[in-house]
Amino acid sequence: xxxxxxxxxxxxxxxxxxxxxxxxxxxxxxxxxxxxxxxxxxxxxxxxxxxxxxxxxxxxxxxxxxxxxxxxxxxxxxxxxxxxxxxxxxxxxxxxxxxxxxxxxxxxxxxxxxxxxxxxxxxxxxxxxxxxxxxxxxxxxxxxxxxxxxxxxxxxxxxxxxxxxxxxxxxxxxxxxxxxxxxxxxxxxxxxxxxxxxxxxxxxxxxxxxxxxxxxxxxxxxxxxxxxxxxxxxxxxxxxxxxxxxxxxxxxxxxxxxxxxxxxxxxxxxxxxxxxxxxxxxxxxxxxxxxxxxxxxxxxxxxxxxxxxxxxxxxxxxxxxxxxxxxxxxxxxxxxxxxxxxxxxxxxxxxxxxxxxxxxxxxxxxxxxxxxxxxxxxxxxxxxxxxxxxxxxxxxxx
Amino acid sequence: xxxxxxxxxxxxxxxxxxxxxxxxxxxxxxxxxxxxxxxxxxxxxxxxxxxxxxxxxxxxxxxxxxxxxxxxxxxxxxxxxxxxxxxxxxxxxxxxxxxxxxxxxxxxxxxxxxxxxxxxxxxxxxxxxxxxxxxxxxxxxxxxxxxxxxxxxxxxxxxxxxxxxxxxxxxxxxxxxxxxxxxxxxxxxxxxxxxxxxxxxxxxxxxxxxxxxxxxxxxxxxxxxxxxxxxxxxxxxxxxxxxxxxxxxxxxxxxxxxxxxxxxxxxxxxxxxxxxxxxxxxxxxxxxxxxxxxxxxxxxxxxxxxxxxxxxxxxxxxxxxxxxxxxxxxxxxxxxxxxxxxxxxxxxxxxxxxxxxxxxxxxxxxxxxxxxxxxxxxxxxxxxxxxxxxxxxxxxxx
Numbered sequence: 001x002x003x004x005x006x007x008x009x010x011x012x013x014x015x016x017x018x019x020x021x022x023x024x025x026x027x028x029x030x031x032x033x034x035x036x037x038x039x040x041x042x043x044x045x046x047x048x049x050x051x052x053x054x055x056x057x058x059x060x061x062x063x064x065x066x067x068x069x070x071x072x073x074x075x076x077x078x079x080x081x082x083x084x085x086x087x088x089x090x091x092x093x094x095x096x097x098x099x100x101x102x103x104x105x106x107x108x109x110x111x112x113x114x115x116x117x118x119x120x121x122x123x124x125x126x127x128x129x130x131x132x133x134x135x136x137x138x139x140x141x142x143x144x145x146x147x148x149x150x151x152x153x154x155x156x157x158x159x160x161x162x163x164x165x166x167x168x169x170x171x172x173x174x175x176x177x178x179x180x181x182x183x184x185x186x187x188x189x190x191x192x193x194x195x196x197x198x199x200x201x202x203x204x205x206x207x208x209x210x211x212x213x214x215x216x217x218x219x220x221x222x223x224x225x226x227x228x229x230x231x232x233x234x235x236x237x238x239x240x241x242x243x244x245x246x247x248x249x250x251x252x253x254x255x256x257x258x259x260x261x262x263x264x265x266x267x268x269x270x271x272x273x274x275x276x277x278x279x280x281x282x283x284x285x286x287x288x289x290x291x292x293x294x295x296x297x298x299x300x301x302x303x304x305x306x307x308x309x310x311x312x313x314x315x316x317x318x319x320x321x322x323x324x325x326x327x328x329x330x331x332x333x334x335x336x337x338x339x340x341x342x343x344x345x346x347x348x349x350x351x352x353x354x355x356x357x358x359x360x361x362x363x364x365x366x367x368x369x370x371x372x373x374x375x376x377x378x379x380x381x382x383x384x385x386x387x388x389x390x391x392x393x394x395x396x397x398x
Numbered sequence: 399x400x401x402x403x404x405x406x407x408x409x410x411x412x413x414x415x416x417x418x419x420x421x422x423x424x425x426x427x428x429x430x431x432x433x434x435x436x437x438x439x440x441x442x443x444x445x446x447x448x449x450x451x452x453x454x455x456x457x458x459x460x461x462x463x464x465x466x467x468x469x470x471x472x473x474x475x476x477x478x479x480x481x482x483x484x485x486x487x488x489x490x491x492x493x494x495x496x497x498x499x500x501x502x503x504x505x506x507x508x509x510x511x512x513x514x515x516x517x518x519x520x521x522x523x524x525x526x527x528x529x530x531x532x533x534x535x536x537x538x539x540x541x542x543x544x545x546x547x548x549x550x551x552x553x554x555x556x557x558x559x560x561x562x563x564x565x566x567x568x569x570x571x572x573x574x575x576x577x578x579x580x581x582x583x584x585x586x587x588x589x590x591x592x593x594x595x596x597x598x599x600x601x602x603x604x605x606x607x608x609x610x611x612x613x614x615x616x617x618x619x620x621x622x623x624x625x626x627x628x629x630x631x632x633x634x635x636x637x638x639x640x641x642x643x644x645x646x647x648x649x650x651x652x653x654x655x656x657x658x659x660x661x662x663x664x665x666x667x668x669x670x671x672x673x674x675x676x677x678x679x680x681x682x683x684x685x686x687x688x689x690x691x692x693x694x695x696x697x698x699x700x701x702x703x704x705x706x707x708x709x710x711x712x713x714x715x716x717x718x719x720x721x722x723x724x725x726x727x728x729x730x731x732x733x734x735x736x737x738x739x740x741x742x743x744x745x746x747x748x749x750x751x752x753x754x755x756x757x758x759x760x761x762x763x764x765x766x767x768x769x770x771x772x773x774x775x776x777x778x779x780x781x782x783x784x785x786x787x788x789x790x791x792x793x794x795x796x
Contacts, residue, residue: 065463096485096486121519121790157754163498185756349583352583356556392792393578393582
């Protein structure tokens with residue numbers, strides 16, 4: 001791979017985690033063998049780093065001129081050997097200021113972080129890039145994933161780039177462009193009658209029968225490390241400040257908890273202060289387990305029954321990281337709210353005309369949420385707001 | 399718009415052209431009023447810059463740390479005022495080394511320049527970004543374009559971002575995802591029975607009747623300036639060297655002639671030497687006017703009759719810049735060849751599995767061409783080759 005970092009600045013130093021830590025009880029595990037959920041609590045494991053040492057030798061200004069992808073943060077990522085980094089141009093997506101949309105919403109400043117410009121046209125590239133790079137580093141040659149769609153595309157792409165076999169199980173009614181993309185990328189694709197949770201059970205069978213490595217989100221420790229780079233990028237692209245509000249469409253929620261982790265890491269290195277954006281979790285009215293748990297004040301979210309929404313990325317009835325999402329939303333002073341499919345359909349061309357971005361329904365959902373929170377006063381007229389468009393609208397064309 | 403350039407390096411200084419020049423006879427025109435084809439020869443006009451002055455104050459190393467889009471080359475672009483730059487993240491696309499594809503092709507090194515990661519998922523973003531920014535700077539509020547598809551999407555996006563009205567005329571059988579995208583971006587879309595050349599006539603009527611500004615490629619002087627940045631990026635991303643061979647899918651051919659112009663500009667500034675890649679123009683067997691002209695040794699290309707190919711970007715029976723394409727191909731020691739739709743269909747999943755890139759048929763065509771030229775000996779086993787994937791395969795899903 002050609003290093004497209006600038007010769008004028010120091011290249012990123014690949015590091016790796018010091019250990020893994022149970023997100024529930026804090027028990028430590030070593031990071032150099034394959035891990036899934038924590039053996040202690042059956043909860044997600046987070047990689048941890050020697051942030052004091054990294055912060056002492058790496059200033060945030062040193063990042064200038066590094067490669068225009070998420071590997072600019074290599075010291076804070078789990079891959080140890082650059083040769084194992086599978087690179088297709090993931091991350092460092094544009095932060096697009098959208099003044100006409102801000103005026104429509106009645107807010108001070110508004111940006112769309114356009115994740116549709118990732119490889120495979122969605123934010124899923126970040127997590128799967130990291131999980132597959134790290135799996136390759138630990139000797140894995142065959143991976144499997146249940147997906148609502150976009151994660152399957154990203155898995156197919158990074159597995160192909162790494163020369164691995166990929167098995168993807170998706171609901172039968174996954175958007176057609178996504179299925180075509182996975183097939184063109186050489187994945188073994190199984191269409192399954194059911195939701196992503198049913199597909200996960202099917203992957204479980206393959207894991208037991210064939211020894212596939214399961215890339216389900218937060219069931220292995222590295223997808224979140226790819227996703228957290230969205231948090232680093234928000235800060236760096238806004239000149240090492242954070243917005244007042246971040247609105248994030250939440251299926252599995254790894255992006256939201258990943259950004260929350262990134263903020264803590266940056267503070268530990270002295271790159272930002274202790275202020276945090278209000279984190280807003282948006283779900284579909286037809287599948288809103290996090291919203292319900294937020295409103296009911298519970299620590300965990302009950303699985304949602306009869307989940308339905310055309311925003312396939314939001315059709316996730318149960319999130320393994322539910323307690324992490326709810327914790328970040330609550331501690332940030334944020335909230336969780338659901339929007340209807342009709343509202344997403346209505347707002348897709350509104351966002352398009354105001355910004356020039358053909359967003360995914362999940363992206364449109366964040367604009368709907370912004371409008372509603374502005375109306376309720378939860379977002380004020382002077383607030384700065386970052387909306388996450390998690391993918392290109394092209395992936396949802398029927 | 400937030401400036402995502404690094405605070406550590408000097409920001410790009412917006413400059414603008416000194417004048418426009420007829421590509422046929424060299425007659426000069428001033429650049430600050432709207433121009434279309436040259437009044438002298440009815441041929442494309444090229445913006446020219448004071449390259450001696452720019453080269454004296456701007457070293458290629460100064461680009462390190464600038465924004466990760468085509469505006470890093472702002473001194474070499476026609477927009478004068480940064481406030482007129484309409485930015486959606488265009489350019490600085492990844493240059494992805496593809497070792498397994500190189501092995502399959504039997505060549506030394508191979509990269510895919512993945513233009514599918516642009517806004518609206520194709521290379522057309524570059525040209526339309528520049529044309530619309532410059533049109534905005536010159537006071538235009540309403541634009542029109544005939545398109546084979548992708549240029550229409552890009553026009554819709556940049557016009558929306560600039561707050562302009564956009565009229566797009568495309569063949570009725572333009573791929574469905576592209577039409578959906580244009581509509582979501584608020585364009586006035588007209589489906590027309592015929593090819594892009596027939597659509598151009600329809601746009602001509604709108605120009606006469608309603609005063610629309612016509613963005614047809616090379617009929618205004620600025621799309622080529624956006625496209626030329628592909629040439630700057632190839633050089634910068636390969637450490638200020640150029641590959642032995644560049645293979646480029648050619649419809650209107652603006653990208654190929656733009657890169658050729660960029661190489662000359664870089665040489666004039668002392669950024670590269672006089673060596674040039676062999677420029678290979680690839681067309682579809684069902685629409686190959688440049689290939690025919692190359693083989694027959696003519697200076698211009700006769701329009702192709704009954705053009706047909708599913709690679710909609712190659713369905714361009716007549717290119718205004720035909721003589722510029724043929725001149726660059728010949729002077730570079732390159733060639734022009736046609737590949738069949740069947741070969742593009744066959745190679746799309748081959749490229750997918752080897753690289754992790756879901757390419758457009760036009761991108762697959764470049765791999766077909768590489769295989770054929772390797773077989774004929776026109777590409778040697780030690781050659782370095784850059785293939786241009788001009789768009790995402792998602793735009794062609796049926």
